[in-house]
Amino acid sequence: GQQVQQSPASLVLQEGENAELQCNFSSTATQLQWFYQSPGGSLVSLLSNPSGTKHTGRLTSTTVTKERRSSLHISSSQTTDSGTYLCAIEMSNYNVLYFGSGTKLTVEP
Amino acid sequence: ETAVFQTPNYHVTQVGNEVSFNCKQTLGHDTMYWYKQDSKKLLKIMFSYNNKQLIVNETVPRRFSPQSSDKAHLNLRIKSVEPEDSAVYLCASSLGAEQFFGPGTRLTVL
Numbered sequence: 001g002q003q004v005q006q007s008p009a010s011l012v013l014q015e016g017e018n019a020e021l022q023c024n025f026s027s028t029a030t031q032l033q034w035f036y037q038s039p040g041g042s043l044v045s046l047l048s049n050p051s052g053t054k055h056t057g058r059l060t061s062t063t064v065t066k067e068r069r070s071s072l073h074i075s076s077s078q079t080t081d082s083g084t085y086l087c088a089i090e091m092s093n094y095n096v097l098y099f100g101s102g103t104k105l106t107v108e109p
Numbered sequence: 110e111t112a113v114f115q116t117p118n119y120h121v122t123q124v125g126n127e128v129s130f131n132c133k134q135t136l137g138h139d140t141m142y143w144y145k146q147d148s149k150k151l152l153k154i155m156f157s158y159n160n161k162q163l164i165v166n167e168t169v170p171r172r173f174s175p176q177s178s179d180k181a182h183l184n185l186r187i188k189s190v191e192p193e194d195s196a197v198y199l200c201a202s203s204l205g206a207e208q209f210f211g212p213g214t215r216l217t218v219l
Binding site for chain 1: 140142144149150151152153154157159165167197199201203206207208209210212213215
Protein backbone atom coordinates (compact mmCIF):
# COMPACT_ATOMS: atom_id res chain seq x y z
CA GLY A 1 0.00 0.00 0.00
CA GLN A 2 0.95 3.61 -0.26
CA GLN A 3 3.30 4.73 2.48
CA VAL A 4 2.07 8.32 2.59
CA GLN A 5 -1.62 9.18 2.74
CA GLN A 6 -2.93 12.70 2.35
CA SER A 7 -6.35 14.11 3.10
CA PRO A 8 -8.52 15.58 1.91
CA ALA A 9 -7.91 14.75 -1.75
CA SER A 10 -9.40 18.10 -2.70
CA LEU A 11 -10.51 21.21 -0.89
CA VAL A 12 -12.40 24.30 -2.04
CA LEU A 13 -12.26 27.47 0.04
CA GLN A 14 -13.36 31.05 -0.18
CA GLU A 15 -10.58 33.59 -0.07
CA GLY A 16 -9.71 34.44 3.52
CA GLU A 17 -10.63 31.04 4.96
CA ASN A 18 -8.08 28.78 6.61
CA ALA A 19 -7.03 25.38 5.29
CA GLU A 20 -5.91 22.31 7.22
CA LEU A 21 -4.16 19.57 5.25
CA GLN A 22 -3.28 16.19 6.71
CA CYS A 23 -0.47 13.73 6.04
CA ASN A 24 -0.25 10.26 7.58
CA PHE A 25 2.59 7.85 6.97
CA SER A 26 3.05 4.15 7.64
CA SER A 27 6.77 4.05 8.46
CA THR A 28 9.14 5.98 10.70
CA ALA A 29 10.19 9.14 8.89
CA THR A 30 13.68 10.58 9.20
CA GLN A 31 12.57 13.62 7.21
CA LEU A 32 9.28 15.18 6.18
CA GLN A 33 8.81 17.87 3.57
CA TRP A 34 5.75 19.78 2.36
CA PHE A 35 5.74 20.91 -1.26
CA TYR A 36 3.53 23.11 -3.40
CA GLN A 37 2.97 22.21 -7.04
CA SER A 38 1.49 24.95 -9.19
CA PRO A 39 -1.06 24.20 -11.90
CA GLY A 40 1.84 24.64 -14.34
CA GLY A 41 3.70 21.81 -12.61
CA SER A 42 6.75 23.31 -10.87
CA LEU A 43 7.45 21.87 -7.41
CA VAL A 44 8.43 24.23 -4.62
CA SER A 45 9.58 23.23 -1.15
CA LEU A 46 7.45 24.92 1.51
CA LEU A 47 8.65 23.47 4.80
CA SER A 48 11.02 20.82 6.01
CA ASN A 49 9.59 19.57 9.30
CA PRO A 50 10.44 16.08 10.60
CA SER A 51 9.14 16.91 14.10
CA GLY A 52 7.53 19.69 16.08
CA THR A 53 6.01 22.89 14.74
CA LYS A 54 7.40 25.22 12.11
CA HIS A 55 6.07 28.51 10.74
CA THR A 56 6.79 30.40 7.57
CA GLY A 57 4.57 33.26 6.53
CA ARG A 58 0.94 32.06 6.53
CA LEU A 59 2.02 28.41 6.76
CA THR A 60 2.30 26.32 9.92
CA SER A 61 3.33 22.69 9.92
CA THR A 62 3.00 20.40 12.93
CA THR A 63 4.53 16.93 12.83
CA VAL A 64 3.95 14.36 15.58
CA THR A 65 6.61 11.80 14.75
CA LYS A 66 5.52 9.03 17.11
CA GLU A 67 1.96 9.24 15.74
CA ARG A 68 3.26 9.32 12.13
CA ARG A 69 1.29 12.34 11.10
CA SER A 70 1.83 15.89 9.96
CA SER A 71 -0.47 18.78 9.20
CA LEU A 72 -0.12 21.92 7.12
CA HIS A 73 -2.21 24.92 8.14
CA ILE A 74 -2.68 27.75 5.65
CA SER A 75 -4.14 30.86 7.20
CA SER A 76 -6.08 33.56 5.36
CA SER A 77 -6.02 31.71 2.04
CA GLN A 78 -5.53 33.63 -1.21
CA THR A 79 -6.48 32.70 -4.77
CA THR A 80 -2.77 32.33 -5.54
CA ASP A 81 -2.59 29.49 -2.99
CA SER A 82 -4.54 27.31 -5.44
CA GLY A 83 -2.59 24.25 -6.50
CA THR A 84 -1.58 20.86 -5.18
CA TYR A 85 0.08 20.39 -1.80
CA LEU A 86 2.30 17.33 -1.49
CA CYS A 87 3.67 15.67 1.62
CA ALA A 88 6.82 13.56 1.31
CA ILE A 89 8.87 11.53 3.77
CA GLU A 90 12.28 9.90 3.92
CA MET A 91 12.36 6.49 5.60
CA SER A 92 16.07 5.70 5.52
CA ASN A 93 19.47 7.28 5.18
CA TYR A 94 19.28 7.27 1.38
CA ASN A 95 17.57 10.67 1.25
CA VAL A 96 14.90 9.32 -1.08
CA LEU A 97 11.47 10.96 -0.77
CA TYR A 98 8.20 9.04 -0.86
CA PHE A 99 5.29 11.23 -1.85
CA GLY A 100 1.61 11.24 -1.03
CA SER A 101 -0.91 11.78 -3.81
CA GLY A 102 -1.52 15.36 -2.71
CA THR A 103 -4.34 17.69 -1.73
CA LYS A 104 -5.68 19.83 -4.53
CA LEU A 105 -6.60 23.22 -3.09
CA THR A 106 -8.85 25.67 -4.90
CA VAL A 107 -9.31 29.11 -3.39
CA GLU A 108 -12.18 31.06 -4.91
CA PRO A 109 -12.42 34.86 -4.85
CA GLU B 110 21.25 32.12 -10.10
CA THR B 111 21.46 28.94 -8.03
CA ALA B 112 18.84 26.35 -8.80
CA VAL B 113 18.05 23.07 -10.51
CA PHE B 114 17.77 23.33 -14.29
CA GLN B 115 16.22 20.83 -16.68
CA THR B 116 16.13 20.60 -20.47
CA PRO B 117 14.07 20.19 -22.52
CA ASN B 118 10.79 21.43 -21.05
CA TYR B 119 8.78 19.18 -23.37
CA HIS B 120 9.54 16.30 -25.69
CA VAL B 121 7.26 14.40 -28.04
CA THR B 122 8.52 11.20 -29.61
CA GLN B 123 7.40 7.88 -31.01
CA VAL B 124 7.53 4.42 -29.49
CA GLY B 125 10.95 2.83 -29.80
CA ASN B 126 12.95 6.05 -30.04
CA GLU B 127 15.77 7.02 -27.70
CA VAL B 128 15.51 10.18 -25.61
CA SER B 129 17.82 11.95 -23.21
CA PHE B 130 16.97 14.56 -20.59
CA ASN B 131 19.45 16.88 -18.93
CA CYS B 132 19.65 18.12 -15.37
CA LYS B 133 22.11 20.52 -13.83
CA GLN B 134 22.21 21.97 -10.33
CA THR B 135 24.20 25.03 -9.28
CA LEU B 136 23.46 24.63 -5.56
CA GLY B 137 26.67 22.77 -4.75
CA HIS B 138 24.69 19.72 -3.60
CA ASP B 139 26.15 16.22 -3.34
CA THR B 140 23.08 14.17 -4.17
CA MET B 141 20.82 14.29 -7.22
CA TYR B 142 17.63 12.41 -8.05
CA TRP B 143 15.22 11.57 -10.83
CA TYR B 144 11.53 11.24 -10.05
CA LYS B 145 8.65 10.30 -12.36
CA GLN B 146 5.21 11.91 -12.05
CA ASP B 147 2.55 9.92 -13.84
CA SER B 148 -0.82 10.97 -15.24
CA LYS B 149 -2.39 10.59 -11.78
CA LYS B 150 0.16 13.10 -10.47
CA LEU B 151 1.84 10.54 -8.21
CA LEU B 152 5.58 11.21 -7.78
CA LYS B 153 7.89 8.21 -7.52
CA ILE B 154 11.65 7.98 -7.09
CA MET B 155 13.61 6.47 -9.98
CA PHE B 156 17.27 7.07 -9.19
CA SER B 157 19.45 8.70 -6.60
CA TYR B 158 23.11 9.66 -7.18
CA ASN B 159 25.51 10.70 -4.46
CA ASN B 160 28.70 12.32 -5.75
CA LYS B 161 28.48 10.37 -9.03
CA GLN B 162 27.71 7.04 -7.40
CA LEU B 163 24.32 5.36 -7.78
CA ILE B 164 22.99 4.66 -4.31
CA VAL B 165 19.34 3.80 -5.00
CA ASN B 166 17.62 2.32 -8.02
CA GLU B 167 13.91 1.81 -7.45
CA THR B 168 13.60 -1.11 -9.89
CA VAL B 169 12.80 0.95 -12.95
CA PRO B 170 12.84 -0.78 -16.36
CA ARG B 171 16.31 -1.36 -17.76
CA ARG B 172 15.68 0.94 -20.71
CA PHE B 173 16.14 3.82 -18.26
CA SER B 174 19.71 4.75 -17.35
CA PRO B 175 21.04 7.70 -15.37
CA GLN B 176 24.26 9.32 -16.55
CA SER B 177 26.44 11.57 -14.43
CA SER B 178 29.63 13.35 -15.49
CA ASP B 179 30.08 15.16 -12.18
CA LYS B 180 28.10 15.87 -9.04
CA ALA B 181 26.37 18.88 -10.64
CA HIS B 182 24.92 16.94 -13.58
CA LEU B 183 22.58 13.98 -13.74
CA ASN B 184 21.05 13.10 -17.09
CA LEU B 185 18.40 10.50 -17.83
CA ARG B 186 18.46 8.36 -20.94
CA ILE B 187 15.60 6.17 -22.14
CA LYS B 188 16.81 3.68 -24.73
CA SER B 189 13.56 2.67 -26.38
CA VAL B 190 10.54 4.54 -25.12
CA GLU B 191 7.20 2.86 -24.43
CA PRO B 192 3.75 4.51 -24.21
CA GLU B 193 3.74 4.10 -20.41
CA ASP B 194 6.85 6.29 -20.23
CA SER B 195 4.68 9.33 -20.96
CA ALA B 196 5.01 11.39 -17.79
CA VAL B 197 6.75 14.36 -16.23
CA TYR B 198 10.32 13.64 -15.17
CA LEU B 199 11.55 15.74 -12.27
CA CYS B 200 15.16 16.18 -11.26
CA ALA B 201 16.10 17.17 -7.71
CA SER B 202 19.16 17.76 -5.59
CA SER B 203 19.99 17.88 -1.89
CA LEU B 204 22.90 18.53 0.43
CA GLY B 205 21.27 17.52 3.68
CA ALA B 206 17.70 16.56 4.30
CA GLU B 207 15.86 19.09 2.14
CA GLN B 208 15.39 18.46 -1.59
CA PHE B 209 15.01 21.06 -4.32
CA PHE B 210 13.35 20.31 -7.61
CA GLY B 211 13.75 21.40 -11.20
CA PRO B 212 10.81 22.45 -13.39
CA GLY B 213 10.45 19.01 -14.98
CA THR B 214 10.51 17.57 -18.49
CA ARG B 215 7.17 16.44 -19.91
CA LEU B 216 7.54 13.40 -22.18
CA THR B 217 4.78 12.36 -24.55
CA VAL B 218 5.17 9.05 -26.35
CA LEU B 219 2.94 8.61 -29.39
